[in-house]
Amino acid sequence: MTVTVSSYSETSSDADAVAGIAPKRFKQAFRRYPAGVVVVTADAGLGPVGFTATSLTSLSLDPPLVSFAIGTTTSSWPHIERAATAVVNFLGADQQALATTFATSGIDRFAAPTDWRRLPQGEPVLNDVAGWLRLDIEQLVPAGDHRIVIARVVDSWLDEGRSPLLFLDGAYHSI
Template sequence: MTITVPSLPASGIDPERFKQIFRNHPAGVVVVTVDAGRGPAGFTATSLTSLSLHPPLVSFGIGVTASSWPHVEQAGSAVVNFLGADQEHVARTFATSGIDRFAAPTAWRRLPQGEPVLDGVSSWLRIEFEHIVPAGDHRVVIGRVQEAWTGGTRSPLLFHDGRYHTL
């Protein structure tokens, strides 16, 4: 008996199939903010991962065609802002291209080291970059947590099946 296996694209599975699989995987929503000396920049991400407890490391992915990528590439640090369930508008603002994401009504301030941090978030981490790893059309940024703040227990903002949700 001969088994015929359909051919796959040289790069692996079909990109639409890949997106379909991950649409069914819920993820927490964060906004990563940086300032590489050209003014604040930031973007919405669902790729945040806790990597290590000792030392405290996190990672996130960013596309090399994203408008924030040149800022991230040149920054040595960032703030990961964890969004609460009531902050869908913030997620949408930082996911929109071609606008000043830090203009009103976005409320933010700078930490003593200079990084922008969003007001009203449930928690934040200030990280210093340890590695930036090429990964296809993205880069994986690995950062060591230097400082953290939390406002206590609060329902998170989640992303699932192309929409924002809460618990």
């Protein structure tokens, strides 16, 4: 099998070839790539914070590690930067409104009608989600205008009968 890799297209300028593709093209490429939707929640001692993410990735089985990305200009970043733990809440196919709530800036995302509680260790977790992972944050890695959070999974709960919420081409979908 022959694989050809090209980093240059006819629409690229010489500057684009050095700097990377244009942001618009980058977004277009990833709009066509489906991703699971989660809400990451945490509390670094100043009250609960949370944000919608599609960047969750499993990194390692032994030890059980995951990663997710967060923008350094987001309102949640200063809290995640100081947090020792976090929770990844897997959203079910019927939870588009919850995904939208946690993707909206300038609001209290934990106000009613958001239904949530604290785990015995104190982390905020959303009720009625398709599952969750409780994480110990191990590393924050700079990556452009984001940070990649690497965390060890220390506990989990899954509702195996639920279909996941997916994001594709700017809209929510289910399987």
